[in-house]
Amino acid sequence: MKPLCSAVLVLFPLALLCCKSSDSAPELTATAATAASVTPPTPPTPPVVPAVAPPSPSPAASAADLASKVHPALLTPALLKDKAPAVFKAQFTTSQGSFVVEVHRDWAPNGADRIYNLVKAGFYDDTRFFRAIDGFMVQFGISGDPAVNTKWRDADLQDDPVKQSNKRGYVTFAMAGPNTRTTQIFINYKGNGNLDGMGFSSFGQVTKGMDVVDSLYKGYGEGAPRGMGPDQGRLQQEGNAYLDTSFPKLDRVIRATIVP
Secondary structure (H helix, E strand, C coil), X not given: CCCCCECCCECCCCCEECEEECCXXXXXXXXXXXXXXXXXCCCCCCCCEECECCCCCCCCCCCCCCHHHHCHHHHCHHHCCCCXXXXXXXXXXXXXXXXXXXXXXXXXXXXXXXXXXXXXHXXXXXXXXXXXXXXXXXXXXXXXXXXXXXXXXXXXXXXXXXXXXXCCCEEEECECCCCCECCCEEEECCCCHHHHHHCCCEEEEEEECHHHHHHCXXXXXXXXXXXXXXXXXXXXXXXXXXXXHHCCXXXXXXXXXXXX
């Protein structure tokens, strides 16, 4: 299994990568696979790229983790393979209000198909915006149910060529290197064109409710170990119980749905 990371690349800015687990990081963590760093919104330390990090060993999930019970299809990633429409909209109802993402399959076919299936299956319901950095991006897409994270940890997507730049409001999958996209996504708070050359392929853009995205709680800043925010590894292993106890101010996705 490949290592997981928490939002970082090899010379990737350590923040935008996802992390996989210790033996299969969820998406990005700081590894020797970083290729360039993101210009910091404010000195002295630049944020890392949207990354995925590996989960840390932790106690087994409790019976309170309900995502896999409410949406049992999430436990079988291989079955969630529907082809997305050429253009569709996904509405994310959050603790701050709602925003709509318009997805274009021709921008990133693999990414569009994955987000379409994840939203339909209820993956993003009751998840947290666990990494929000002012002037950079907000990242989410780790399930609050460890059982679900275990199943998706290695459900990697092949990369899509970058056809659209990471402009403000554009939505992109986080990753831990080539062909490692799984479930974590981020919304750009500003133009992050430097991510384009690293392979971060945008699949859609926020067409309604960007003010809601801007209002999401950013007080915890960068994630561990570079900052005081959540540790992606622990989130993978412990789910929402970890965040609700240690980071209670985080905003959340209440429900995500495909809309007309």
